[in-house]
Amino acid sequence: MRTIAAPRKALIAFAVATLATGIAQAANAPVTVAVDATANRHPISPFIYGVAFAPSSATLKDLNAPINRYGGNTSSSYNWQTNASNHAADWYFESILDDTGATAGAMGDAFIAASKAGNAQAAITIPMLDWVAKVGSGGAKLASFSQKKYGAQTDADWQWFPDAGNGVLASTGQNVVGNNPADASTSNSVALQKSWVGHLIARWGNAAHGGVTYYILDNEHSIWQSTHRDVHPVGPTMDEIGQKMLAYGHMIRSADAGAVIFGPEEWGWGGYFYSGYDQQYGAAHGWNGVYPDRQKHQNMDYMPWLLQHLYQDQLATKTRTLDVFTLHYYPQGGEFSDDVSTAMQLLRNKSTRSLWDPNYVDQSWIADKVNLINRMKSWVNAYYPGTKIGITEYNWGAEGYINGATTQADIDGILGWLGVDYATRWTTPDPSTPTYKAMKMYRNYDGHNAGFGDTSVSATVPNRDTLSAWAAVRSSDGALTVMVISKALSGTTSVTVNLAHFTAAAKAQEWQLTSANAIKRLTDVGVGAGRISVSVPAQSISLFVVPKG
DSSP states (O other): OOOOOOOOOOOOOOOOBOOOOOOOOOOOOOEEEEEETTSSOEEOOGGGGBEESOSOHHHHHHHTOSEEEEOSGGGGGOBTTTTEEEOGGGGTTEEEEOTTOSSTTHHHHHHHHHHHHTTOEEEEEEOOSSEEEOOOGGGOOEETTBHHHHOOBSOEETTTEEEEEOSBBTTTSSBOOSOOGGGTEEEOOHHHHHHHHHHHHHHHOOGGGTSOOEEEEOSOGGGHHHHTTTTOOSOOOHHHHHHHHHHHHHHHHHHOTTOEEEEEEEOSHHHHHSOHHHHHHHHHTTTOSOOHHHHTTTTOOHHHHHHHHHHHHHHHHSOOOOSEEEEEEOOTTTTSSSOOOHHHHHHHHHHGGGGTOTTOOOSSTTOSOOOHHHHHHHHHHHHSTTOEEEEEEEOOSOTTBHHHHHHHHHHHHHHHHTTOSEEBOSSOOOTTSHHHHHHHHHHOTTSSSOOSOSEEEEEEOSOTTTEEEEEEEOTTTOOEEEEEEEOOSSSOEEEEEEEESOOBOSEEEEEEEOTTOOEEEEEEEEOBTTEEEEEEOSSEEEEEEEOBO
């Protein structure tokens, strides 16, 4: 196997576009969707429809998003006392004062205030990295890899801060080594973060009284040696992260017994099985099958070992330091991009199977059965019973295209179907995009916060690669909601939705999103003999709201 660098995370608004396939819009084979309102019933957590870094309170309200995550690489180095972050490998390892100014904690407070104003709860990342950002006199930027100090480098922030290099020497093409972490950072500690948590509780109240509920134990630890190599050039071991999660988890729990603690926020496939130390060692030694850190821990996979470690501490201390087992997942075949070639669209249509299909072999370098959600559940059941699960970063790309929208709609359906407890997309789609509107289809399709049902029920289809469907019952009015997602790149599809064990009214609402990039309410459709018969266009999302008869 090989590892890859963490996905570069930037807020990118792709231009809305539709794809001219040049293929005649011929009819596809008809599809039957079988819905059973009494089968496979379980609650759908509202917290699977979360986002990250929502640009405004209005956006949160429009999406009816329940949770807004502050995370990512810069969050590992946030210094609440100076209100600054080091932007790590994402931006030339610069320590920069936040836009909210030099007031202690201003960034976090502004984020929480905006989330609350948007009727969402903030999820706040607590740094566990050994170093956090410092800034110069008057809030001046500082560089971890100063060209004046360490020599010319292969790239630098020529426009804004030319002294800030990328940490790769121009003379050798090799990384700068032996740099002083104190150049742009200052020591972090449990005590420093305890003071921030104390500030948040004093400012906003504790979790039981409307304050911050969700705390996240840092971000993507097993690639610190890449993203934060200015202060952590050696990959962290299992023991290091296990000890840090316990220390910071106990601190948060002692400060606020009602807090919900997330972790470990690992980056992806390699980080599920290998510590940062072993990922770095494996990359340097050709992935020869020797992994020193694993060998010290009974050759256990990293995530199972970590869960077991935390569980053993709970048994000993009678204190739970992790409430939600959280991972990140980005498809590795190029989907996380704006590539909308026919081949890539078809891959997006299929690769969501890595979230749920036990028989699907991922077609990227992973070349294995990911089966992510079921895998997470099995790990929790075996190693830390009672822990919830969350996918707190994911993105399948093509945000500005209908193919990205149908993929997002499919993911939202999968998360509810398999009973995931929390999910936050990276980041928040631009409101002009189809992907943003796909999220609205589940939470606010009518502009009045009407949404998909909150009790999942069975919905089966012949082939989810071409047309998927998800169904739920809505507790507010007893309506049955059915989301039908046509992934076909061209052609209309005749769809018959059979409704079993549900007494339906004579007509159902139909709401639809297509490449025209607008959610529209179509003419109500008839429900005869427990059946809906419609024709859906290529690359479309159709929501049927079936009232009780």
